[in-house]
Amino acid sequence: xxxxxxxxxxxxxxxxxxxxxxxxxxxxxxxxxxxxxxxxxxxxxxxxxxxxxxxxxxxxxxxxxxxxxxxxxxxxxxxxxxxxxxxxxxxxxxxxxxxxxxxxxxxxxxxxxxxxxxxxxxxxxxxxxxxxxxxxxxxxxxxxxxxxxxxxxxxxxxxxxxxxxxxxxxxxxxxxxxxxxxxxxxxxxxxxxxxxxxxxxxxxxxxxxxxxxxxxxxxxxxxxxxxxxxxxxxxxxxxxxxxxxxxxxxxxxxxxxxxxxxxxxxxxxxxxxxxxxxxxxxxxxxxxxxxxxxxxxxxxxxxxxxxxxxxxxxxxxxxxxxxxxxxxxxxxxxxxxxxxxxxxxxxxxxxxxxxxxxxxxxxxxxxxxxxxxxxxxxxxxxxxxx
Amino acid sequence: xxxxxxxxxxxxxxxxxxxxxxxxxxxxxxxxxxxxxxxxxxxxxxxxxxxxxxxxxxxxxxxxxxxxxxxxxxxxxxxxxxxxxxxxxxxxxxxxxxxxxxxxxxxxxxxxxxxxxxxxxxxxxxxxxxxxxxxxxxxxxxxxxxxxxxxxxxxxxxxxxxxxxxxxxxxxxxxxxxxxxxxxxxxxxxxxxxxxxxxxxxxxxxxxxxxxxxxxxxxxxxxxxxxxxxxxxxxxxxxxxxxxxxxxxxxxxxxxxxxxxxxxxxxxxxxxxxxxxxxxxxxxxxxxxxxxxxxxxxxxxxxxxxxxxxxxxxxxxxxxxxxxxxxxxxxxxxxxxxxxxxxxxxxxxxxxxxxxxxxxxxxxxxxxxxxxxxxxxxxxxxxxxxxxxxxxxxxxxxxxxxxxxxxxxxxxxxxxxxxxxxxxxxxxxxxxxxxxxxxxxxxxxxxxxxxxxxxxxxxxxxxxxxxxxxxxxxxxxxxxxxxxxxxxxxxxxxxxxxxxxxxxxxxxxxxxxxxxxxxxxxxxxxxxxxxxxxxxxxxxxxxxxxxxxxxxxxxxxxxxxxxxxxxxxxxxxx
Numbered sequence: 011x012x013x014x015x016x017x018x019x020x021x022x023x024x025x026x027x028x029x030x031x032x033x034x035x036x037x038x039x040x041x042x043x044x045x046x047x048x049x050x051x052x053x054x055x056x057x058x059x060x061x062x063x064x065x066x067x068x069x070x071x072x073x074x075x076x077x078x079x080x081x082x083x084x085x086x087x088x089x090x091x092x093x094x095x096x097x098x099x100x101x102x103x104x105x106x107x108x109x110x111x112x113x114x115x116x117x118x119x120x121x122x123x124x125x126x127x128x129x130x131x132x133x134x135x136x137x138x139x140x141x142x143x144x145x146x147x148x149x150x151x152x153x154x155x156x157x158x159x160x161x162x163x164x165x166x167x168x169x170x171x172x173x174x175x176x177x178x179x180x181x182x183x184x185x186x187x188x189x190x191x192x193x194x195x196x197x198x199x200x201x202x203x204x205x206x207x208x209x210x211x212x213x214x215x216x217x218x219x220x221x222x223x224x225x226x227x228x229x230x231x232x233x234x235x236x237x238x239x240x241x242x243x244x245x246x247x248x249x250x251x252x253x254x255x256x257x258x259x260x261x262x263x264x265x266x267x268x269x270x271x272x273x274x275x276x277x278x279x280x281x282x283x284x285x286x287x288x289x290x291x292x293x294x295x296x297x298x299x300x301x302x303x304x305x306x307x308x309x310x311x312x313x314x315x316x317x318x319x320x321x322x323x324x325x326x327x328x329x330x331x332x333x334x335x336x337x338x339x340x341x342x343x344x345x346x347x348x349x350x351x352x353x354x355x356x357x358x359x360x361x362x363x364x365x366x367x368x369x370x371x372x373x374x375x376x377x378x379x380x381x382x383x384x385x386x387x388x389x390x391x392x393x394x395x396x
Numbered sequence: 397x398x399x400x401x402x403x404x405x406x407x408x409x410x411x412x413x414x415x416x417x418x419x420x421x422x423x424x425x426x427x428x429x430x431x432x433x434x435x436x437x438x439x440x441x442x443x444x445x446x447x448x449x450x451x452x453x454x455x456x457x458x459x460x461x462x463x464x465x466x467x468x469x470x471x472x473x474x475x476x477x478x479x480x481x482x483x484x485x486x487x488x489x490x491x492x493x494x495x496x497x498x499x500x501x502x503x504x505x506x507x508x509x510x511x512x513x514x515x516x517x518x519x520x521x522x523x524x525x526x527x528x529x530x531x532x533x534x535x536x537x538x539x540x541x542x543x544x545x546x547x548x549x550x551x552x553x554x555x556x557x558x559x560x561x562x563x564x565x566x567x568x569x570x571x572x573x574x575x576x577x578x579x580x581x582x583x584x585x586x587x588x589x590x591x592x593x594x595x596x597x598x599x600x601x602x603x604x605x606x607x608x609x610x611x612x613x614x615x616x617x618x619x620x621x622x623x624x625x626x627x628x629x630x631x632x633x634x635x636x637x638x639x640x641x642x643x644x645x646x647x648x649x650x651x652x653x654x655x656x657x658x659x660x661x662x663x664x665x666x667x668x669x670x671x672x673x674x675x676x677x678x679x680x681x682x683x684x685x686x687x688x689x690x691x692x693x694x695x696x697x698x699x700x701x702x703x704x705x706x707x708x709x710x711x712x713x714x715x716x717x718x719x720x721x722x723x724x725x726x727x728x729x730x731x732x733x734x735x736x737x738x739x740x741x742x743x744x745x746x747x748x749x750x751x752x753x754x755x756x757x758x759x760x761x762x763x764x765x766x767x768x769x770x771x772x773x774x775x776x777x778x779x780x781x782x783x784x785x786x787x788x789x790x791x792x793x794x795x796x797x798x799x800x801x802x803x804x805x806x807x808x809x810x811x812x813x814x815x816x817x818x819x820x821x822x823x824x825x826x827x828x829x830x831x832x833x834x835x836x837x838x839x840x841x842x843x844x845x846x847x848x849x850x851x852x853x854x855x856x857x858x859x860x861x862x863x864x865x866x867x868x869x870x871x872x873x874x875x876x877x878x879x880x881x882x883x884x885x886x887x888x889x890x891x892x893x894x895x896x897x898x899x900x901x902x903x904x905x906x907x908x909x910x911x912x913x914x915x916x917x918x919x920x921x922x923x924x925x926x927x928x929x930x931x932x933x934x935x936x937x938x939x940x941x942x943x944x945x946x947x948x949x950x951x952x953x954x955x956x957x958x959x960x961x962x963x964x965x966x967x968x969x970x
Contacts, residue, residue, distance in 0.1 A: 020850040020869075035783050036853070043773040050744055050769055054762060057747035058754065061683075068684070069941045070751045075689040083741040084734060091730035094780050099723055101782025106719050121559075155555040156649060158714060158789060162855025165786040169715045171650060172554055173643020176716045189864065193714075193789040193857045195548050197555060198476045201860035242474070351864040352468075 025188055025209065026164035027181045028105060033165075035097050042090060105166065108179045112147035115140070119150065119157035119170040121196055122203035123237035130219055135233050136205030138190065140182055141215035147179045158194035161207050167193055182209040189351050199239045204351055231315030234308045238300065252297060253290045259317045264291045278313050419822065419922040434519035435925055440505035441820070442526050447497055448892075450533060454488035455885060457481050462844075462881040465874045470862035478861040479546040480562070486549030487540070491571050492533050494805050495663060498670035499616075500529070500581060502812045503609045505820060507585060509916035509923060510603050512594025512932045517587040521580050529577040536570025539563040548859060550660075553641035553652040557633040565634055568627040575620045575627075578666075582616025585609055594915065596934030600694070603914050603938055604680075604687060607694040608673025611701035615662045615669075618705070623659035626652070650715055657708035665704040667801055669697055671808025672739055675761045678811050679743045681912040682758035683750030686939040689742040696735035703732035713784045722781055729779035736772050740765060755910070756830030760811030763838045767803025771796060774849065792852025798845045810837070810891065817895065818905030822922040825891075825898045833890035840887045843880025847873040913939055 018033045061070070115138070118125040126134045140146050150159060152170040159178065160167040163186075168178035192203035210218060235241065243252035253263075262270050263277070266289045271277055280287055282304065285297035304312065420437045423429075430438060461481050464472040473481065504522065508515050516522050539545065545567045547556040556564050589610050593602070629640050630652070639645025641652045680687050687693055709717060709725030743765060752758070774796040778784050787793065817825050851873045856863055863870055908917040913936070919928050936942075 020854050022853075022855045032783055032786050035780060036777070039773075039777050039780065039783070042776070043770070046773060047766075047769045050740060051766055053744050054747065054765060057744070057750070058752050058762065061747065061750050061752050063684075063751045063753045068751045070684055070749055072686050072941070073688060073745075073749060075692070079741075079745065080689050080692050080738070084738055087737045088730075088734050091733060091776065092727075094776055095727050095730050098780030098782045098784070099726060101780075102713075102719065102722060102785070105782060105785055155559050156552060156715075160789075160855070160857060162786070167714050167785050167788060171716050173648065174716065189855060191855065191857045195479075195550075195552070195555070195859040197559060198479060198546070200479070201470065201475070201857075201862045239475075351866070352860075352862045 022162040023184070023186070023188070024163070024165075025182055025184045025186060026161075026166065027183060028101070029163065029165045029183075031101055031104070035094075035101060038097065039094065042094070105178070108147050108177055109145050112145035112179055114147050114149060117148050117150040117159060117170070118153060119159070119192065119196075119203075120153035121155065122192070122199040122239065123233075124157075124159070124190065124192070124203065124205055128219065132219060132221065135230070135237065136190070137208060138205070139208045139210060139215060139218050141212040142182050142185050142209050143212065145179060145181045147177060150176050150178070155196045156194045157192045157196050157203065160191045160193035161188055162191070163188035164207070169194055182207075185209045185211055185214075201352055202237075202239065206351065228311070228314040228318035231308070231311030231313070231318075234304065234312055235315055238304070243297065251294070253293060255316050256319045259319065265289060266291045266293075275313050278316055279309055282309060282312065417920055418924065419920060420925045421822070421922050423925045432523075434515070434523055436504050436508055436516045436519065436522055437820075437923065437925075439522050439526050440501050443496060443500040443504060443529070446526075446530060446533065447493055447501060450488050450492040450537075451497075452888075452892075453537075454485050454493055455888065457485035457488070459881065459885055461485060462878040464861065465863075466871075466878050468863050468865040468867075468871055473861075475861045476546060479548075479859070480540075480544040482859055483545050483548050484540050487536065487545070487567060487571070489801075490549055490663070491574055492529075492536070494667040494801055495578060496529060496581075497667075497805070497809050498674060498812060499585070499609060499612055499666070500525075500577075502674065502809075502816060503585060503612075503670060504581070506816065506916055507588055507606060507609060508592070509819075509919070509927055510606055510914055511589065511592060511597050512915045512928060512934065513588065513592035514926050514928070516584045517592055518584050521584055525577045525580040525584070528580070529574055532570045532572070532574030532577065534570075535573060536567050539566035539570060550656060551627075551630060551652075552656075553630065553633065553649045557630060557641055565631045568631055572624050572627045575624045578616045578620045582613035582620075585613040586617070589613075594932050594934055597915075598934075600691065601934055601936070601938050602694075603673075604676035604690070604693055604697070605670075605673035608669045608676070608697045611697040612666055612669045614698075614701050615666050615704065619659045619662040619666070622655060623663075626655040626659065629655070650712070650717060653712050653715055654708065654717075657711045658705070661708040661711065662701070662704045664797075664800065665700055667805040669700060671764065671805045671812075672697065674808040674812035674815070675743065675764050676739075677912075677914070678757045678761035678815055679746050680939040681815070681910050682753050682755060682761070683747050684941050685746050685750040686937070686941070687742065688745035688748070689738075690938060693739055693742050696738050699735040700732060703728060703735070707732055710779055710784075713781055714788050726779050726781050730776070733772065733776060733779070736768075740769060740772075754831070756825070756827060756834055757811045757815035759831060759834040759838075760807050760814065763834065764804060764807040764811065767799050767807060767841070771799030771803050774799065787852055789858055790852035791848040791856045791858055794858050795845045795848035795852060798848070802841060802845070807837075810834075813891075813895075815910075816916070817898070818909050819916055819921050819923070821899055821902070822905055823898045823902030824905050824909065825902060826894050829890060829894045833887055833894070836883060836887035836890060840880050840883030840885075844877050844884050845880070847876045847880075851877075913941055 018037060021033055021036070024030050024033060114129055116127045117138075118127075124136050124138070126138045128134075128139075148159065148168075150168065150170040151174075152172050154172070156172065157170040158167055159170060161180070164180045164182065166178050166180050168176050170176055187206045187208050190205045190207050192200060196203060243250050244255050245252075246254065246256055248254060258273050259278075261273050263273050264270050271288060277288065281297075283299060283301040285299060286295050289295050420435055424433075430442065433439060433442075460473065461478070464470065464478055464481075466472075470478065504516070507513075540563075543563050545560070545562045545564055547560050547562070547564055551564070551568065589602075589606060632638050633640055633642065633647075637645070639647045641647045641649050643649065676687055676693060679685075707725055707729045709721050710729045713722050713726075743761075774792070778787065778793065778796060814825060814830055817823070851870060852858075854867075854870065856870060863874070865871075905921045907919065907921050909921070911917065915928075915932055915934070916923075918932060
C-alpha cells in the first residue's frame with residue numbers, strides 16, 4: 011500500500027501499517043466522488059446550455075417519470091455505498107482489534123498535556139518515543155475532560171473519556187517525528203495540547219530507554235510551564251497580566267500589602283498553589299490556584315525552571331542546563347526545537363525518559379480526581395453563573 | 397380584476413404603476429400592527445428581520461475566526477476568546493439562523509398560499525412562536541454579550557458541565573426556549589397541511605416545498621423535545637451536580653453525546669429538507685417542467701426525515717461507543733444517502749428538454765446541486781468507519797458540514813428569497829446584481845471551504861486557535877480559505893443591499909413574474925391579507941405548466957398570469 015502515497019493528494023506521511031490502507035479507501039472515495047460530481051455537473055451544464063430558453067413564452071413538453079430510471083439510480087448508488095461500507099468496516103475492525111504481543115504504553119490526557127509512561131517506568135510529557143516496526147498498544151485515561159489522541163501520520167484517533175480506559179494501537183513503519191494532536195475540544199489551550207510521536211530505530215529506542223541522558227528538572231519544569239499555559243500571563247516581557255519571571259529568583263518582591271518577601275522556593279510554591287496569599291504589588295488577583303493540578307514533583311521542576319531563568323534576561327541563557335548540555339534552552343529561544351508543534355518553543359532532542367523515582371507521585375493517572383477548571387476567566391475563582 | 401382601478405393595464409415589461417389594491421403590507425400601519433399581527437405573511441417578515449440579524453452577527457464571528465487563522469500563531473485574539481468565537485458562531489448560525497431560516501420565513505409565508513388557505517391553522521400560536529424565538533434569541537444573545545460561552549456549540553460534557561466557567565446555562569436556556577418555537581411551528585405546519593388544503597389540492601398535487609416542510613415539521617416535533625431534555629439535564633448537572641454525565645457519580649459523558657446527536661443530526665435535515673423543497677420549486681419553474689419523479693422526490697423527503705433519526709451515532713465513531721453500534725450507524729448512514737441521491741438525479745432529469753432560464757434563483761438552485769453533491773459525497777467519506785477515524789474532528793468535517801449547511805441550506809434559502817421576493821414585497825430585485833451576487837457567493841464559498849477538505853485530510857484538527865508553523869502548506873490553505881471568506885462576506889452584502897434598495901425602488905412585480913404554476917402565483921403580489929379573495933379550486937397537477945393558459949389571477953391582482961404559448965398547437969385544452 012505504500013506505493014499509493016504519491017497518488018494521494020494533500021495527505022500526511024504514511025508512517026504506520028494502517029495508513030496506506032486508509033489512504034487507499036480515501037482514493038476509492040475520491041474516484042467515486044469525482045465520477046458522480048463530474049457526471050451530474052456536466053449534465054446540468056449541458057442541459058442548461060442545450061435547453062436554454064429561446065423564446066419567452068415557450069413551454070416544453072412535459073416528461074413523465076420513469077420507474078426504470080428511478081430504480082437504477084436507487085440501486086446502483088446503494089450497491090456502491092455498500093462496497094464503501096464494507097471496506098470501511100473491515101478497516102475499522104483492524105484498527106480496533108489490538109494485536110497480541112503489543113508493547114503497552116499508558117497515556118494520560120489532562121488539560122492541556124499528554125503524559126506517557128513506558129513499560130519500564132520511563133515517563134514523558136507531550137513526546138512519545140516508540141520503536142519502528144513494533145506494535146504499540148496505548149491504554150488511555152483522562153484526568154479531566156474528554157480528549158482525543160490523534161496522530162495524522164498513523165491515521166489513528168481515539169477519544170480519551172473520563173471514567174473509562176480507551177485503547178488504540180499502531181505499528182510505526184518509518185523513523186521520524188510525527189505530530190500528535192488533541193482532536194477533541196478540551197478548553198482554553200486545546201490547540202496547545204499536542205506534541206510529537208518520535209519513531210526510532212529499535213536500537214536507538216533501547217538506548218533512549220536506558221536513559222543515556224536524563225532530562226534536567228529545569229527542562230521538565232519548562233514543559234510543565236508550557237503545558238499549563240503559564241506563559242500566557244507570565245510573559246517574558248512587561249506586557250503580561252502576571253509578573254515577569256525572568257530574573258525573579260532570589261530577589262526581593264514588593265507585595266501589594268506593602269510588605270516585601272524574598273522570591274525563594276517556598277514563596278514560588280505558595281504562589282502557584284495559593285496565588286492569593288501574597289500578591290505582587292501592581293497585579294490583580296486573577297491567577298487561579300493550581301492546587302491539585304501540579305504534583306509535588308512538577309512543582310519542584312517548575313521552581314527549577316524559574317530558577318533557571320536566572321537573574322538576567324539576555325540571550326535566553328539563564329543557566330539552564332539541559333540533559334545533553336549542548337543546547338541551552340529557555341522559553342524565549344526561538345530556534346530551539348519544539349516539543350509542542352504549536353505552542354512556544356521548548357527543548358526536545360535532549361529529552362530522555364524520566365526514570366520512575368520511587369515515591370514520586372507525578373503523572374499518575376490513577377486516583378487523580380477530576381479537578382475543577384484551570385482556566386477561570388478574568389478575576390473569578392468560582393463559577394461565573396448568572 | 398374587477399377591483400382594479402388603474403386605467404392603464406400594466407404589462408410584464410412595464411409594470412411601473414403603483415398597486416391600487418390593498419395588500420397585507422398596506423392593510424394597516426404602525427408598530428402595533430406588526431407586533432400584534434396574526435397574519436402569517438407579516439409574521440414571516442418579523443422572522444426575516446430577526447433571523448437576518450442573527451445571521452449577520454454569526455457571520456461577523458466567522459470573519460474574526462478566519463482572520464485569526466491567517467497566521468499559524470494564535471496572535472489576533474487570546475485562546476479563550478477564540479474558543480468563544482467559534483462557539484458563538486456555531487450557536488447563532490445553527491439554532492438562530494439555519495434551523496428557523498427557511499421554515500419560519502419562507503414556510504410561514506408560503507405554506508398557506510401554496511395550499512390555498514387564508515392563514516396557518518393557529519395564527520395566534522404562530523405569533524407566539526415568533527415571540528418565543530425572540531425570547532430565546534435575546535437570552536442567548538445576552539449570555540454571549542456578557543461573557544459568552546466557550547464549550548463549542550456541541551456543549552460536550554464534562555467540559556460544559558464541570559469545567560467551563562462561562563455562561564453555559566444561560567445560553568443553553570435560550571436554546572431550550574427557542575426549541576419551543578420550532579415545536580409550535582412544526583405543529584402548526586402539520587395541522588395546516590392536513591386540514592386546510594384548498595378543494596382539489598390533493599396530497600400528490602402539493603408542491604414539493606410542502607412535502608419538504610411536512611417532513612421537516614415531523615423532525616421539529618419529534619426531535620426538538622430531545623434537545624430540550626438534554627439541555628435541561630446539562631443545566632441540572634451543572635447547577636446541582638446530579639451526576640447524569642459524571643462517571644464519578646455513576647454517569648457517563650458519552651450519554652450526553654448520544655442525546656445531543658439524537659436531535660442534532662436530524663437537525664441537519666431540518667436545515668436541508670426545506671432547502672431541497674425550495675430547489676424543487678426553482679428547478680421546476682425555471683425549467684418550465686414538471687419535476688421528474690414527483691412521488692420519488694416527495695417520499696425521499698419523508699425517508700430522509702425518518703432515516704435521519706437513526707444515524708446519530710456516526711458522530712461518535714471515535715468516542716468509545718461499541719464497535720457494533722458503529723457498524724449499524726455506518727450502514728444506516730449510507731441508507732440515508734440514497735434518498736438524497738435520488739433527489740439530485742430527479743432534479744437533473746427535470747432539466748432534460750426543459751426551457752431553462754438563468755435567472756438568479758435558478759443560479760442558486762444549480763449552485764445548490766453542485767455544492768450539495770460535494771457535501772453529500774464527502775458525507776460518504778465520513779460514514780466510512782475506518783476512514784472517519786482519521787478525518788473525524790478535523791477540518792475535513794468542518795468543510796463537509798459547511799458544504800451541506802452553507803452550500804446546501806444557505807443557497808436554497810437565498811434562491812428561495814430571490815424567487816419569492818416579488819411575491820413578498822411586490823417588487824423585483826435587480827436581476828443583473830442578483831446574478832453577480834450569486835456568482836461572487838459561489839466563488840467565495842468554494843474558495844473558503846474547499847481548501848479545508850485538504851487541510852483536514854492533512855490532519856488539521858478543528859477548533860484550533862493555532863497550528864504548526866513548520867507546515868507552510870497549511871498556512872497557504874488557510875490563507876486561501878480566509879481570502880475566500882472575505883469574498884463570501886462581501887458577496888453576502890450584495891443581496892442585502894439590493895434587497896433593501898428594491899423595497900423602495902425596485903420595479904413593480906406582476907402577480908406571476910416568472911411565470912410559475914403554484915397557487916401563490918395566482919394571487920396578487922403582494923397578496924391581500926386574506927391571501928385569496930375567493931377560495932381557489934385546484935384542477936391541475938403540481939408543476940403542470942399547460943393550464944397557465946386558462947388561469948386568471950384569483951383576486952385583486954393587477955396583471956393576469958402571463959399566458960404561455962404552447963409549443964404544441966395540437967393541445968386540445970387550448
